[in-house]
Amino acid sequence: MQQVMERVRRAHEAGMTYGNAILNRPTGGRSVARGMSNLYKVVFVLGPPGSGKGTQCALIQKNFGLVHLSAGDLLREEQESKSQYGQLIAEHIRNGTIVPVAITCALLENAMKASGDCAGFLIDGFPRNQDNLDGWQKNMADKVDVKFTLFLSCKVDVCVSRCLNRKQGRADDNEESLRKRIHTYNTQTYPIIEYYEKLGLVREVATCRDTDEVYTDIEKIFKEAGF
Numbered sequence: 001m002q003q004v005m006e007r008v009r010r011a012h013e014a015g016m017t018y019g020n021a022i023l024n025r026p027t028g029g030r031s032v033a034r035g036m037s038n039l040y041k042v043v044f045v046l047g048p049p050g051s052g053k054g055t056q057c058a059l060i061q062k063n064f065g066l067v068h069l070s071a072g073d074l075l076r077e078e079q080e081s082k083s084q085y086g087q088l089i090a091e092h093i094r095n096g097t098i099v100p101v102a103i104t105c106a107l108l109e110n111a112m113k114a115s116g117d118c119a120g121f122l123i124d125g126f127p128r129n130q131d132n133l134d135g136w137q138k139n140m141a142d143k144v145d146v147k148f149t150l151f152l153s154c155k156v157d158v159c160v161s162r163c164l165n166r167k168q169g170r171a172d173d174n175e176e177s178l179r180k181r182i183h184t185y186n187t188q189t190y191p192i193i194e195y196y197e198k199l200g201l202v203r204e205v206a207t208c209r210d211t212d213e214v215y216t217d218i219e220k221i222f223k224e225a226g227f
């Protein structure tokens with residue numbers, strides 16, 4: 001496994017695509033960066049599992065023309081494509097731990113390259129730990145313009161009950177996986193939100209409210225940011 005990861009890491013550093021499905025999706029040679037003065041805008045969307053990241057990103061995408069890229073969705077798609085990393089991804093998802101950044105960052109970059117022209121990208125569920133952040137800084141930081149991190153905050157019991165009722169057939173929407181995912185969120189993801197907070201780059205919205213009320217606050221934030 002160490003050797004596989006080393007190959008992925010080296011391939012990614014060399015700018016190569018790797019793996020199956022999305023990792024191998026043809027990009028037509030388009031790079032993510034559009035020139036120094038015209039970098040793609042990126043907004044990270046973070047918050048506990050069930051806080052409403054996917055729900056709110058769909059509304060933002062529809063109304064502001066940003067492309068929604070969910071790191072979790074990309075990983076599930078890669079896993080289902082008979083990828084050589086399928087088992088590794090499945091284990092991390094079930095255990096609520098975080099997949100090594102070489103895989104996730106390559107999936108995100110390839111999805112960005114494969115997107116048509118857009119107002120920017122909503123990157124949902126990333127960077128979720130220090131490894132995600134380090135890999136992003138190394139490979140992507142100079143190719144995009146990170147505008148801010150949208151932090152969707154919500155009480156744990158509400159989040160857990162939403163996930164248990166989500167009915168998307170996910171292998172990790174059960175009590176045991178959720179306990180582990182919440183632990184990972186508290187110990188690894190929240191420190192990343194604090195990191196962006198110190199940089200003045202966090203916009204927090206409380207999501208233990210109706211979807212429409214939450215979206216009204218989010219809409220203001222995106223308008224104020226010039227989207």
Ligand SMILES: Nc1ncnc2c1ncn2[C@@H]1O[C@H](COP(=O)(O)OP(=O)(O)O)[C@@H](O)[C@H]1O
Nearest residue numbers: 049050051052053054055162166207209210211
């Ligand atoms: N504000 C809300 N009020 C009630 N249910 C919500 C709200 N936002 C999302 N949900 C529901 O909660 C579940 C989790 O939402 P989702 O957007 O998938 O969260 P996340 O991507 O953060 O895990 C989904 O079934 C969704 O329909």
Ligand SMILES: Nc1ccn([C@H]2C[C@H](O)[C@@H](COP(=O)(O)OP(=O)(O)O)O2)c(=O)n1
Nearest residue numbers: 049050071072073096097098099125126128
């Ligand atoms: N950056 C990421 C994002 C998700 N994952 C894995 C581990 C996460 O528990 C699962 C599910 O993530 P997803 O964002 O879809 O989950 P929620 O929308 O927060 O419920 O995917 C990851 O390893 N690295």
Ligand SMILES: [Mg+2]
Nearest residue numbers: 053054070072
């Ligand atoms: Mg989600």
